[in-house]
């Protein structure tokens with residue numbers, strides 16, 4: 001077997017976290033005698049610095065001839081003063097659109113070792129968090145007509161939010177198919193009490209459910225209510241299907257429930273097995289280069305890549321297990337409990353024995369996960 005992957009390290013902490021994820025991917029390839037071909041390309045601020053634009057043609061070409069794309073993160077204050085058409089974020093939206101990646105899967109699951117890191121009260125978090133945000137990624141307000149107009153000497157800015165039936169139908173099917181393999185519950189999140197595009201979204205999702213997925217339990221929820229219920233009772237959610245903007249916001253909220261935004265991976269897919277895999281968090285320019293960024297969301301994105309693009313679910317599961325084990329032993333600072341617990345680190349329960357969890361660097365976490373995985377795959 002052969003894997004051709006385009007690697008887009010991007011900006012900020014992107015390069016450091018991608019490096020760790022590649023250690024894990026190489027470990028899988030060695031264990032499975034898979035030949036790995038990596039093509040490094042530029043995206044975002046890094047591309048602006050070298051070529052003047054956030055999404056060079058060469059990057060698109062490389063992605064198009066790969067099996068999958070691994071992406072770090074883009075953006076940072078260095079490029080914030082640029083006009084909106086050459087900002088780093090334009091590169092990210094551009095690559096999603098160019099590659100037709102309309103379905104963004106963001107699974108938020110609480111690892112048992114991280115229960116105490118969640119900002120929610122134990123009595124809420126004990127009921128568990130295991131939900132999947134299915135976010136529409138190439139339509140809605142992100143891709144509508146944008147602009148500015150001037151009338152009577154005053155500027156106004158506008159962004160059009162539009163969804164057509166075929167866009168809603170295909171994202172609905174991704175959500176229902178995902179739910180069929182999970183707890184069979186889908187919550188359609190929208191603002192149908194105010195927005196016409198939301199009302200069509202809700203009605204179209206309901207039509208697809210009624211005609212193609214009779215055994216799925218479909219519920220509707222307004223986005224403000226969903227934001228509230230996510231912190232009040234996250235255990236009630238299985239799959240959430242929603243548009244581009246609401247999915248962006250709710251997936252950050254869902255990520256934080258699991259202890260740190262540094263834990264959430266994502267897969268951006270189209271109908272074929274091709275996909276782009278990236279952490280949900282951003283480029284965190286404030287901590288870039290310090291060796292303290294949490295690489296686990298990117299490592300978990302590699303697991304999603306193995307599962308969705310390459311059909312290697314067993315390797316994906318092995319990576320997730322290695323991540324869980326690493327959390328019992330060492331963690332980057334974002335996952336360390338507050339200092340008052342202990343000066344040396346946190347004393348937690350691990351494998352039935354009391355154990356100190358060490359504070360570790362980005363590279364130490366990457367090495368530990370790769371090593372744990374290597375042993376597991378050899379054993």
Ligand code: IPM
Pocket residue numbers: 075089092093248280282
């Ligand atoms: C995300 C990010 C992006 C988005 C930004 C960086 C354009 O927040 O992937 O969630 O809004 O989609």
Ligand code: MG
Pocket residue numbers: 248249252280
């Ligand atoms: Mg976001």
